Amino acid sequence: MRLFDFARAPNPRRVRMFLAEKRLDIPKVPVNLYRMEQLSPAFLAINPGGTVPVLETDDGTYIAESLAICLYLERLHPEPSLFGKSPRAEALTVMWTRIVESEGLDAVAEVLRNLSPGFRNHVLPGPVPYPQLPALVERGYRRVAQFFDRIEQQLARHAHLAGDDLSFADLSLLAAVDFAGWVDVRATDGRPALARWYGRVAERPSAGA
Amino acid sequence: MRLFDFARAPNPRRVRMFLAEKRLDIPKVPVNLYRMEQLSPAFLAINPGGTVPVLETDDGTYIAESLAICLYLERLHPEPSLFGKSPRAEALTVMWTRIVESEGLDAVAEVLRNLSPGFRNHVLPGPVPYPQLPALVERGYRRVAQFFDRIEQQLARHAHLAGDDLSFADLSLLAAVDFAGWVDVRATDGRPALARWYGRVAERPSAGA
Numbered sequence: 001m002r003l004f005d006f007a008r009a010p011n012p013r014r015v016r017m018f019l020a021e022k023r024l025d026i027p028k029v030p031v032n033l034y035r036m037e038q039l040s041p042a043f044l045a046i047n048p049g050g051t052v053p054v055l056e057t058d059d060g061t062y063i064a065e066s067l068a069i070c071l072y073l074e075r076l077h078p079e080p081s082l083f084g085k086s087p088r089a090e091a092l093t094v095m096w097t098r099i100v101e102s103e104g105l106d107a108v109a110e111v112l113r114n115l116s117p118g119f120r121n122h123v124l125p126g127p128v129p130y131p132q133l134p135a136l137v138e139r140g141y142r143r144v145a146q147f148f149d150r151i152e153q154q155l156a157r158h159a160h161l162a163g164d165d166l167s168f169a170d171l172s173l174l175a176a177v178d179f180a181g182w183v184d185v186r187a188t189d190g191r192p193a194l195a196r197w198y199g200r201v202a203e204r205p206s207a208g209a
Numbered sequence: 210m211r212l213f214d215f216a217r218a219p220n221p222r223r224v225r226m227f228l229a230e231k232r233l234d235i236p237k238v239p240v241n242l243y244r245m246e247q248l249s250p251a252f253l254a255i256n257p258g259g260t261v262p263v264l265e266t267d268d269g270t271y272i273a274e275s276l277a278i279c280l281y282l283e284r285l286h287p288e289p290s291l292f293g294k295s296p297r298a299e300a301l302t303v304m305w306t307r308i309v310e311s312e313g314l315d316a317v318a319e320v321l322r323n324l325s326p327g328f329r330n331h332v333l334p335g336p337v338p339y340p341q342l343p344a345l346v347e348r349g350y351r352r353v354a355q356f357f358d359r360i361e362q363q364l365a366r367h368a369h370l371a372g373d374d375l376s377f378a379d380l381s382l383l384a385a386v387d388f389a390g391w392v393d394v395r396a397t398d399g400r401p402a403l404a405r406w407y408g409r410v411a412e413r414p415s416a417g418a
Contacts, residue, residue, distance in 0.1 A: 048359055049308065061297055068304035075296035087284035088270055095277035099258065102311075128355050135342050146337050150257055 003069075004029045004046065004054040006038075010105060010179040011066045012053040013209065017171040018070045020206035022077050026055075034118075039127050050126040067097055070168050082168045092162040096154075096169035100161075103147040104176035110140035111183045144180055148187045148194060155193035166201070174201050212278075213238045213255065213263040215247075219314060219388040220275045221262040222418065226380040227279045229415035231286050235264075243327075248336050259335040276306055279377050291377045301371040305363075305378035309370075312356040313385035319349035320392045353389055357396045357403060364402035375410070383410050 003019075005012045005028040019026060031037045031052050038050045047054045047064045055063045055072065063069050071094075074083045083090045113119040114136040121129040123136075151173065154161060161169040177187045177198060188195035201207065212228075214221045214237040228235060240246045240261050247259045256263045256273045264272040264281065272278050280303075283292045292299045322328040323345040330338040332345075360382065363370060370378040386396045386407060397404035410416065 048362065049312075057297065059297070061301070063300045063304055065304045065307040067307060068300045071303055072296050072300035075299065087281050088266065088268070090284065091272045091277045091281035092270070094280055095272055095274045098274040098276060102315075103258075106311075124352070126355070128351065130348055130351070133342065133344050133348075135344075139339055139342075142337065142339070143333070146335070153257065 001058055002027050002029050002056045004031050004043070004052050004056070006031050006033045006052050009033060009052060010108075010175040011051070013178075014168070014171045014175040015053045015055075015066050015069055016209035017174065017206040018073065018082060018168055020209040021080065021082055021166075021171070021204075022073065024073065024077060029056075044127060048127075066172070067094070067101070067168075074168075082166070082171070084162065084165065084167060089163060089165070089167075093167040093169050096161045096167075097172050099150075100169060100172040100176050103143065103150070104173070105179060107140050107143035107147055108176065108179045108183060108185070110136050111144065112140075114140065115183065141183075141185070144183075144185055144187075147176075148180075148185075148191060152191040152194050155197045160197070170197075170201055171206070174198070174207060210267055211236045211238050211265045213240050213252070213261050213265070215240050215242045215261050218242060218261060219317075219384040220260070222387075223377070223380045223384040224262045224264075224275050224278055225418035226383065226415040227282065227291060227377055229418040230289065230291055230375075230380070230413075231282065233282065233286060238265075253336060257336075275381070276303070276310070276377075283377075291375070291380070293371065293374065293376060298372060298374070298376075302376040302378050305370045305376075306381050308356075308359075309378060309381040309385050312352065312359070313382070314388060316349050316352035316356055317385065317388045317392060317394070319345050320353065321349075323349065324392065350392070350394070353392075353394055353396075356385075357389075357394075357400060361400040361403050364406045369406070379406075379410055380415070383407070383416060 003026050031043060038052060044050055046062050049064055051064060053069060055069045063072055083093045113123045114132045120132055123130040123132055160166050161173055180187050188198050212235050240252060247261060253259055255271050258273055264278045272281055292302045322332045323341045329341055332339040332341055369375050370382055389396050397407050
């Protein structure tokens, strides 16, 4: 098994945190996004979507999408559970992971990719170039604030995103909070429940993964 | 158990198709999106994201996100399997479902919501208004074409999206193909593998759900 990885990117990071929580040691294959290696013909043959992370399984299957990778690893290595131990807990973990992806990580990416010169012709992942749209920077910042306000409501009532226990949704949220820092959003400012949660989750050894 | 539903929308539709394939009959609670009922205080208390579908479980838990809902129902009613019978098959089903969501359904929605007068202050789901951006209509059409081209490559090599067997990813793709018709994209034109797949999957009784 191998993980196609890039140290700086938020999606590979939440998979590495998941591996650390599970105490799984999987060899990493670096794909340098700064050098656009994810768009090389060799990598696009592995993942036509041109994204990392990708897990290569022992039978040579390539699995893209962080949620798919982590659910696969959860099946193979159920302990410690990071998707909960009941259908209900699993459903809430998947639900909150999807919310973090589409409302959080995607919104931060909308700001960053429409703002930073490094993404000038590269506003969306993958091989097709899309131009930057300055209006999406403003929209993205509003979406990011809306997302963290929603999270604050949830964490004011629950110790973790999907309920009582740490789950993959929390690892995804930690990646989103730190990713927001790239566009100078301090998500924990003025959000005491999120700040308390962050204090606990960011202290775990897995946060350094 | 109850499903908060809207007959015309693509995400509730793929969940209804899933229920039909499983031969599950769950009471529906209509939420009329044309009348903005998803943004009423009563519904936002159920799902602050302001989206359908939402599953209310027998213990009163509200599960949003189509993927979370269907994975939950798969655990409770494993037969016939729509997420595959191995960790590998499940991972590929989740992966392709995520690709259909973020590259297909979201791209069609980007066109429709930035184009149609009915979405003028409602470009993204949920309670916060965002203005239409004409540039996103053009971008959305390019994304839709790119998505179906990627799908064509996959279906040229496999009978179904995640491999040999019908899965929830196929039901999601059927919803995306028909949703693309709303913005006058005939996805099957010039894509023979997708057209053959569509001919088979659209003939299933579940497609009428």
